[in-house]
Amino acid sequence: MNASESWLALLGAAIGTNARLLELEPNIHSSTLPRVENTEEGLRAFEAEFDERLPPGYRDFLLFADGWEAFYFGMGIFGIPELRGGGNWSPAQELLRTYDDEEVLETIGIDPRDVIPIAAGQRLNLIVVYRSGTATPGRVVWIDSGEELARFDDFQECFRRIVSMKQRHLDRVDPADFAAQ
Structure with a gap:
């Protein structure tokens, strides 16, 4: 599977999981979808305007989705x-x-100074x-309540973990899942 197919599969899994969680727990989950993707030209224009290249991995995500509001229990991914x-x-x-x-x-x-917030x-x-031009460009760190929750080599790995966490939550609350067992 190439990078494009991988992002499409991850986004598809996330959309499906979100839809089912919204059905089961409408007071907990938000009805949001990822924003329409950016273009290479649009990202280059943004980078020229801010005189900084977006970090790898995260930049790839933006080519498929320009952020996602309330993606994980109210935490949005920035576009x-x-x-x-x-x-x-x-x-x-x-x-x-x-x-x-x-x-x-x-x-x-x-x-x-080495990092850019991309979700909160x-x-x-x-x-x-981590910004492009640092020793570890594209590396992602998730901080929760003042503690490092996780560190990822790139944003796709981080996104995959969040989707997996949402899927595990779905497995716990989905009565259809219990009926199948």
């Missing part, structure tokens, strides 16, 4: 609108500053990606 300062960008920046002030970032080995919005969840 270009958020990177331009919309949506949860300001709360993510504030959370990054708070984690820096409280030495959380230092404890887990992150220089805040639920409690104290923050997902950051």
Whole structure:
């Protein structure tokens, strides 16, 4: 499976899982879908405007979906609108500053200048990606409640983990799953 097929399969699995969770737990899950993908030209224009190339992996995601609001229990994955300062960008920046002030970032080995927030919005969840030009461009770190929850080599691995977590949750709450057993 090539990278394009892999992203399409992951997004399809996420959409299906979200739809079923919304049916089963409408008060917990949001009715959201990923935004329409970006184009290579659109991403290059954004990168030229901000004079920074988007990190690999995350950039690939943006070619398939321009972010996804309330993707994981209220936490949204950022697209270009958020990177331009919309949506949860300001709360993510504030959370990054708070984690820096409280030495959380230092404890887990992150220089805040090396990362870009790419997901936030639920409690104290923050997902950051290492900028292009750093020693580990594209590496992703998920911080929750001041602790490193997970570290991923790239954003696709992070996205796959979140989808897997949602699928495990679905397995626990889906009565059709129990009937099949």
